[in-house]
Amino acid sequence: MFINDLFNFILWADIIEFMGACVIVFYILKACQFLLSGGNVTEARLLVANGVIVSLNFKLAGTLIKTIELHSWQQILLFSAIFILRTALKRFFTWEQTRLRQDTMLD
Numbered sequence: 001m002f003i004n005d006l007f008n009f010i011l012w013a014d015i016i017e018f019m020g021a022c023v024i025v026f027y028i029l030k031a032c033q034f035l036l037s038g039g040n041v042t043e044a045r046l047l048v049a050n051g052v053i054v055s056l057n058f059k060l061a062g063t064l065i066k067t068i069e070l071h072s073w074q075q076i077l078l079f080s081a082i083f084i085l086r087t088a089l090k091r092f093f094t095w096e097q098t099r100l101r102q103d104t105m106l107d
Helices: 002-006 009-036 041-069 073-106
Strands: none
Touching: 009 041, 041 073
């Protein structure tokens, strides 16, 4: 049974997505530590935005692996909606990261 699970794409996709969630938690904890040590809020926000961008790459990879298991139009549409949402979120956080970097350069 373990051998069958080893090649289960859904299991691997879930593991990759979990790693993405761990990345977000790591960056949030890193930002909190930075704030507690006297850092400014803008730099902490940059850390979190960077963590979300990295995490979304993991999440997207997990979602793409799940495409192997798509069998109906409903599943394909659901995958497309998730893909579009994650792409939009990644673009938003990249924009936010760029804006925050520009703000710190102006200060």
